[in-house]
Amino acid sequence: xxxxxxxxxxxxxxxxxxxxxxxxxxxxxxxxxxxxxxxxxxxxxxxxxxxxxxxxxxxxxxxxxxxxxxxxxxxxxxxxxxxxxxxxxxxxxxxxxxxxxxxxxxxxxxxxxxxxxxxxxxxxxxxxxx
Amino acid sequence: xxxxxxxxxxxxxxxxxxxxxxxxxxxxxxxxxxxxxxxxxxxxxxxxxxxxxxxxxxxxxxxxxxxxxxxxxxxxxxxxxxxxxxxxxxxxxxxxxxxxxxxxxxxxxxxxxxxxxx
Numbered sequence: 149x150x151x152x153x154x155x156x157x158x159x160x161x162x163x164x165x166x167x168x169x170x171x172x173x174x175x176x177x178x179x180x181x182x183x184x185x186x187x188x189x190x191x192x193x194x195x196x197x198x199x200x201x202x203x204x205x206x207x208x209x210x211x212x213x214x215x216x217x218x219x220x221x222x223x224x225x226x227x228x229x230x231x232x233x234x235x236x237x238x239x240x241x242x243x244x245x246x247x248x249x250x251x252x253x254x255x256x257x258x259x260x261x262x263x264x265x266x267x268x269x270x271x272x273x274x275x276x277x278x
Numbered sequence: 279x280x281x282x283x284x285x286x287x288x289x290x291x292x293x294x295x296x297x298x299x300x301x302x303x304x305x306x307x308x309x310x311x312x313x314x315x316x317x318x319x320x321x322x323x324x325x326x327x328x329x330x331x332x333x334x335x336x337x338x339x340x341x342x343x344x345x346x347x348x349x350x351x352x353x354x355x356x357x358x359x360x361x362x363x364x365x366x367x368x369x370x371x372x373x374x375x376x377x378x379x380x381x382x383x384x385x386x387x388x389x390x391x392x393x394x395x396x
């Protein structure tokens with residue numbers, strides 16, 4: 149039961165933070181490329197991998213809080229549906245190359261930064277458990 | 279007010295993703311991350327529907343950015359993708375990632391188009 153409360157709270161904060169960041173107009177940026185969502189998703193992927201790798205290694209980490217941060221906050225902070233909508237809008241607006249680049253960056257950068265999160269987490273764990 | 283609706287949607291979306299994901303994973307005991315996959319695709323389809331039903335800012339804040347934004351997830355998608363690669367499930371990893379994007383985008387389009395034709 150407790151875990152649902154944490155997921156609920158994390159979800160609310162994650163969603164709100166996502167919308168706030170998505171609404172920020174980057175200085176001098178007036179393009180149609182959904183760079184805000186890209187930054188949000190990539191950062192979220194990195195943090196999730198780092199956090200879960202560390203949390204699973206530390207035996208005493210509260211499982212409910214872990215769920216609140218990972219499934220709740222980070223799960224809600226990042227989004228897949230918005231990504232699909234933005235790509236569709238780019239395609240139907242004729243920006244085929246931008247759509248292709250967007251998907252490419254999401255997948256390649258997403259995987260790469262998540263993997264970096266894993267590597268850094270492992271380094272952090274060995275440092276902390278010495 | 280808009281952010282309050284996003285927060286409310288976010289609560290419901292994340293809890294739904296957790297509960298549904300857990301149920302799907304229990305029923306499909308395989309290496310393929312069916313839970314997140316089904317959630318992300320259905321979320322994309324639903325967002326297509328939501329986006330074409332109404333353009334009201336508050337309505338979209340609750341259902342679009344709030345609920346569906348939290349219901350679907352990119353971070354878990356990547357986490358599972360990397361895990362598949364690390365477990366030498368290269369084929370499953372590529373299928374998972376490519377299929378998610380293709381079905382997600384087609385799903386969104388389908389959702390947006392279907393409603394317009396009713």
